[in-house]
Amino acid sequence: MRLSRLIGQRIKETPRDAQTASHIFLLRGGYARPVSTGIYSLLPLGTRITAKIEAIIREEMNRIDGQEVLMPVVLPEELWEESGRARSVGSELLRFEDRNGKPMLLGMTHEEAVVHLARTEVNSYKQLPFVLYQIQTKYRDEARPRAGLIRVREFTMKDAYSFHATQDDLDQYYERAHDAYVRIFNRMGMHDVASIQSDTGMMGGAVSHEFMAIAESGEDTIFMSPKGQYKANRDIAIANVHFKKEDPLPLSKVHTPGQQTIEEVAAYLGKQPADTGKAVFYLDGDDNLIFAMIRGDFEVNETKLKNYLQTSAIRFADDAAIRRAGAEPGYASPMDLDAESVRIIVDRSVAESSNLVVGANEADYHYENFNFERDLDAGEVTDIAVVRPGDPCPVTGQPLQMKRGIEVGNIFQLGTKYTEPMKCTFLDPNGVAQPMIMGCYGIGVGRSMAAVIEQSHDEYGPIWPIAIAPYHVHICVLNPNKPGVSEMAEHLYRELHNRGVEVLLDDRGEKAGFAFNDADLIGIPLRLIVSPKNVAQGKVEFKTRDGGQREMFDADNVVDIMAAMVDDLLAYSAGE
RNA sequence: CGGGGCGUAGCGCAGCCUGGCUAGCGCGACUGCUUUGGGAGCAGUAGGUCGGGAGUUCGAAUCUCCCCGCCCCGACCA
Structure with missing residues (x-):
């Protein structure tokens, strides 16, 4: 072409x-x-x-x-x-x-x-x-x-x-x-x-x-x-996070005026988000209320939750739906909920941790020292947590990337x-x-x-692997009007084509920089440069798009070299 | 569907806030000459419903309203 x-x-x-x-x-x-x-x-x-x-x-x-x-x-x-x-x-x-x-x-x-x-x-x-x-x-x-x-x-x-x-x-x-x-x-x-x-x-x-x-x-x-x-x-x-089990402390209600988010509550009580339990309410496709409980430093993985519930769609519940279940938005507690009207899903991070801060289902109050086994006799325990970078791998225990x-x-x-x-x-x-x-x-x-x-580009353009490159070889022709230059380029173009090599010939006679930049943007992996200087010496310059190789070939055998190179590269990339 | 941005020549943009003559600039395209190893120079040419419609006005790319399109973030996603 x-x-x-x-x-x-x-x-x-x-x-x-x-x-x-x-x-x-x-x-x-x-x-x-x-x-x-x-x-x-x-x-x-x-x-x-x-x-x-x-x-x-x-x-x-x-x-x-x-x-x-x-x-x-x-x-x-x-x-x-x-x-x-x-x-x-x-x-x-x-x-x-x-x-x-x-x-x-x-x-x-x-x-x-x-x-x-x-x-x-x-x-x-x-x-x-x-x-x-x-x-x-x-x-x-x-x-x-x-x-x-x-x-x-x-x-x-x-x-x-x-x-x-x-x-x-x-x-x-x-x-x-x-x-x-x-x-x-x-x-x-x-x-x-x-x-x-x-x-x-x-x-x-x-x-x-x-x-x-x-x-x-x-x-x-x-x-x-x-x-x-x-x-x-x-x-x-999934991640194999180990949660700290401690001796349960007595459940106590604490006044937390105006503190609704995990960050606010934790800071107000001088604790970390990991010391809290977070309540997230969802409605499934049939408007059934779901109470998802997870430790404060984790996020709910909605895909896991959907899969566990065997439902195709869930969405955040509005405050009215939350109140209908007897919970207080911002201060929701898994305790004292109407078990008939809400399904309680508890993440492992809550079930296996101790002495968490959770809502008290009453505005401006939380409980301290919530312990799942002691304080909640309802709920299904499963894994609904989004994995975080650095959490332990479930297979090797190493930090996940x-x-x-x-x-x-x-x-x-x-x-x-x-x-x-x-x-x-x-x-x-x-x-x-x-x-x-x-x-x-x-x-x-x-x-x-x-x-x-x-996966394969630089600042100038793509660097195509030869197996899918639009052409195998790109010939840049500089100063085609000088003696012998376009003749050499046409000869290479014709002969390489006859040898089954797919060739793109830049026959436009544009300035070198222009031609090279277009070649970079087209990203063909192998490039030949035909110029008056090279032709006078009986040479053709070769370079790879990725810059890994640059060499002068004799004009007499460049066709053989290139045809063999293309064959080798194609065979290699085909795994032969 | 929610939030944000943008729409003026093939591409990238200025002009809009503060309305005013033939709507500009760079790149690209075309013609000629000169150039030629990392995006050349000079001279000339073509190319625009200023996204669309309605309105305000003596006058709208510019102000108002409605609509459309495109991009980004989120929701969603075999």
């Missing part, structure tokens, strides 16, 4: 709307353009990169017995009524009617569609297991798209679905899929990807992992032990969540109909491209 013909302007100045590295460089380098909030067109460079990412994914999915299919983006709502998700998924799902008034929707994920396929094509245990995957557009009406391609509304996703006769078979395939994912992200050139335990959310199912590209701009928070023996999303992370990550892939064991309601069954050897057991496996393609930039 000649740069003079390439569509997609480089932009010198940082666009006002872009903040993160990938967003800035995807716009500045001419890879992608915004069309609407969270909706982008890919320009030729971006399209080449995503095509290479998709090719890697295809190879690896085929290697683990995936069969590629293509399911529709537009689906009838009735299919989602069968699974129950027409009701359970909210406004993220874009719904509309076709010309006949039939309810339709845009697929945000394709469990229903693939189950529809599976049940029509497969009916015997002899056909199991099998794996279908597609690389297809998804639409989610995100409440808040952000950071360029990292969180968008319309996006390309590889989604795979496996179908099994037994849980054991699913377990085995799940491991293979996990290994394939590790290979895929390695081959893309992501150098820091963690597979972590995660919440299963609306997908349902029991076991799941998220693949997180570690990056400051990531929107997920991860806790991990220093050597990675334990890794989990903050939503479900907090990191940010971009979720580039995930894998779920769905079980029969979809196959049962949608009657996707097979006949087992005994002739008995059984629901198929399912797993699903996703990778965000555009998000992966953005994640690679987040």
Whole structure:
């Protein structure tokens, strides 16, 4: 490709709307353009990169017995009524009617569609297991798209679905899929990807992992032990905090005028937040009141609480609801509550600590020396705490580290969540109909491209790993009008192309600085520089985008050298 | 959905508070000449419903109201 013909302007100045590295460089380098909030067109460079990412994914999915299919983006709502998700998924799902008034929707994920396929094509245990995957557009009406391609509304996703006769078979395939994912992200050139335990959310199912590209701009928070023996999303992370048990002191009511927050009460009584108990009231989807109690120095993890309560949505309760249960906002106590109208959930931090300050259910009063076992004969004890950086790892006991990550892939064991309601069954050897057991496996393609930039860039632009770079070699031509220069450049361009090397030729004759800066922004890993000075000496200058190598090659053998180098690098990154 | 910011040429911005002639600047684009190893110089050219609508006014980019769009934080998120 000649740069003079390439569509997609480089932009010198940082666009006002872009903040993160990938967003800035995807716009500045001419890879992608915004069309609407969270909706982008890919320009030729971006399209080449995503095509290479998709090719890697295809190879690896085929290697683990995936069969590629293509399911529709537009689906009838009735299919989602069968699974129950027409009701359970909210406004993220874009719904509309076709010309006949039939309810339709845009697929945000394709469990229903693939189950529809599976049940029509497969009916015997002899056909199991099998794996279908597609690389297809998804639409989610995100409440808040952000950071360029990292969180968008319309996006390309590889989604795979496996179908099994037994849980054991699913377990085995799940491991293979996990290994394939590790290979895929390695081959893309992501150098820091963690597979972590995660919440299963609306997908349902029991076991799941998220693949997180570690990056400051990531929107997920991860806790991990220093050597990675334990890794989990903050939503479900646990810590092995030891709480101090002391001899219970007598319960006593103290006057705490105007002191409502944990900080105020602790300071007023000369104590630490860790010496207090915090009351947080929630309402679940059916407006049932939940009293969550946790030690004052912790926060309630709403995901853990939701999972424990087996409810899909909770929200903070208003003061009126709190008073109806007999509690006093700001001074709420777990004691003396109407156990009929409120469900009391007590975090381990409260149950296993002693002599805490808690509310007295009376304005301007607290109790000192609350002890759960002695003073409360109600409540369910569980872990509803948000892990904090430095809390002890549940596996090693070492301080947990907090990191940010971009979720580039995930894998779920769905079980029969979809196959049962949608009657996707097979006949087992005994002739008995059984629901198929399912797993699903996703990778965000555009998000992966953005994640690679987040992990691999400098102040000038992206530094593409060769496996997904839009081209392998970038030829900068300086002073093409001087004798022999453009001839040399055209010769290299032609010969490298004939050797199967993908070459971008900057034939514009721009000033050196201009050409180099564009080359940096395009980020192709290998660069050749053809200039009058080099041509006169029969040389071609070589350098790598990351600055690691810089060398003069003889013009006579530069084609051989470069072709071999590209082959070696590609083979290496493919793990061969 | 809550909070904040922004909308003037392809991009980045000034002008707005305190209304006033043909709405400016830098970059980019186009033409010509000169230049050529880290974003060149000179000369010239094109490019604008000042986000949209209504209102106030002799007069609105500027003031008022309504709407729309975009970005950031939060809520939410397979």
